[in-house]
Amino acid sequence: MTTKGGCSRLRRSQHKKQLQQTYFDGDFITISIRLTQSTPNNLDAECLVISPARLVVKYGDPASSNCSSDTPVEMGWEATQGGVGLTDNKVKILNWKVDSVTDWKIKPTCFTDGGQCQKELNITVYKLPDSVSISYRKYPDPMVEGHQYLLQCLVQNIAPIGRLRVTFYKVSTTGEQTELDTQQKSKDNINTPENGTYTLDFTPGRDDDGAQLLCSAMLDLGPEGPQPPPVMDSNRLNTNVHYKPQITSPGCFSMSITEGDTLSLNCSANGNPAPSYDWLLPQADPNTMEERSVVTITNMAKSHSGEYTCIAINPLGNSTCTVNVEVTVDYLPIFAGLAAAVVVILLVISCFTYSSYYKHRRMGHYQLKDVLPRRHKNKHVVQHNRMDQSFM
Template identity: 35%
Template sequence: MLLVWMLGFLMLIFSVCAGFPFTLTPSEMVVRFGDPVSINCSTSATDVEGMGWEAPFGGTGFKPPPVVTWRVEKLEEWAPSPFCYVTLVDGEQYTAKPDITVYKTPDFVSVSDRGRGPMVEGREHDLKCDVINVAPVQNLTVKWYRDNETVQTETFNDSTMTPVNASSSLRISTQRNYNGLTFRCEAELHLGPKGPKFLPNVTSPPYTAVVLYKPFLEACPDHVTVVENAAFSIDMLSCQPDGNPPPTVQWFYEEKLINPSKSLTRTDSGKYTAVVENSLGRSDTSVHITVEFSPSFTCKEHYEITVNDKQQSTCEPVGLPTPTLTWFKDGKQVVSPQRWKKNDSGKYLLNAHNTHGTAEHTLYLDILYAPEFKEGNESKEVLQENKVGRNTRFITLMITGNTSKVLFPAIWALLALLIIGLTLLMVYFHNRQKKRGQYSFVPVCQMSNIAQANGNA
């Protein structure tokens, strides 16, 4: 039988060259291993004695023309070579052979990391795709996918027709954003236009990448402005720690470790630094936080102010943004003077306002100023003492107000006047004593009263 088959193959080559009118339907076919096969062989020649099919696994025997059919219920040959032969009445014989491709999809396809474990950012990593028991391998294409993106395609040149195992490798330059992505490979059999309408393919289960990488904080703002009474804390920032293994996070304020869940107050404005760390390294990120708050007053209710002092030193509100301060007196808004005057004493209402609220404060101001002589300077002519007697009148000078500021200058001025006055009187009465009588001396500040007394006498 094998000899007959080989002889038929040689006759096929000859018949093709000779151009004998054979028709094979179909002349080319792709069939899956184990599926049924049916091919018709026909001829238009009239001098045919008989025809038939020869195959290592069974033929049809010698049949009358013009058509003979080769049929197999279950094709289990990897390289089938049936041929149709025609014997003419003169004994000459011709053959024709169909082109048959038998294929088999893989039993399974898988992806592995070859036991190397997780990927590490910045290092190269290899994945392996195993395609088990596929034929024919020369028609095999392996495609690699990262998620749904094709990243590599590989074909094979092996001409083996029987099933074999094939493998493909994918080298990855690992990036941190590959963590959690899926890699998969797909085995496709490209069988030409005579093949199945849809490519026979088998896809591996997904391989989920685990990438180890240094930690960092993402979505962290450079500056944040918050309000004191909004119960804001550091852990409410949009900062999200990222890293694998999962990092630890610590927050520092002025180089001191803090509790990030504590609500911030007006004294907590400043620069905050987060330190994230895992086994691969650490990084830090800074955020400047401004805590704004509504106005308030910490002033006293009563102030004594020396005349010509600046108003701004009296009572200033606190608040952020800096409040606008308005002064009211007797229900009317007043323009703040550059310096206080003695007639500015009284009750004031202070109103402070910013974007977060308003505060008021009642203030009593007492403007202090040095004593003044309301009358102009006077000169009095004083009569001598006469034989009848003398009269004396005392004047008391009262100093009120802030004695620490006006008492000592007034005393020194008074002493200077007394000394000058006594000196002048002594000279005067000394000169008068040369003429007659006896005299008594009193301070010049009492002269006007003495003169008045003498007049009354």
């Protein structure tokens, strides 16, 4: 409780005058006047020490501090809560204590008799926010790559708002958290609870599809405050970002394929919404089969050489990629066939030559004139045999 007398003594200025007269044989009078004046409202006087010099107190919690002097003096505490009147006796230490701090602008001040010396306690009363929320200023349905959107973080009923730091974060689909921006408003003169609104312009890219956005409120009250500083996170916003297709396969390149082989090209692209596909081919062919993103050609011929262009399309745009295909002839089988034919021809010629030579060498020893006498002798023998048989 603060007494009126204590308050009046705190603000009272005292002037003391002392008149001293000296007479010298009546010739003349010397008058000297000494003036002393106490300095009012001396908040930084070294005659008093407050410990702790700074307090950080949560609203509704107790608080206390000591005021001390090197020499015993009459002292008191002036405060809206826990005030102590000027002591009757001289003391070196006087305690200020409150069971529950409920005054946002409380400024306890320790003073001595007549206000010759006084010291103010540096005290901060704080309150954590009731809630922290994040939203879009205008809800996007859906978000589009490259467009700008305004995020809004609302921190409700916090004090002191000048010590509040708000940070916007993005959390990727892999769980990696990235800081987007940190903001702090200069409102050091506001001690009572306030609502704080913080905004951020956000331009999403295709990599942000499926990510989450949030904001975090941290009340940084310095080394005397709670450690680590209290932090409250908001809800999370799921992002659905639409973007035009970008072909990832097969890629734009040139290739060679052997005549008679099968060509198969599979086109795929990243896009939201999911893209549809189309192929531009060098020519129509009955061997060509197209199934969505895949084109297949069997028994490739030289006429199939050319550019094969895939087109991926969604409502936001399209992406194209061209594969240059060259059909080549494999001469190895031809050479192998020719070599085999040559071998066959050589074998035929060899067989014919050998056959002709064999007939000439072997069949030339048998003459008709050599055969007939032998047949005659044989006949004579036969007849002789017959005659022999007749005499039996």
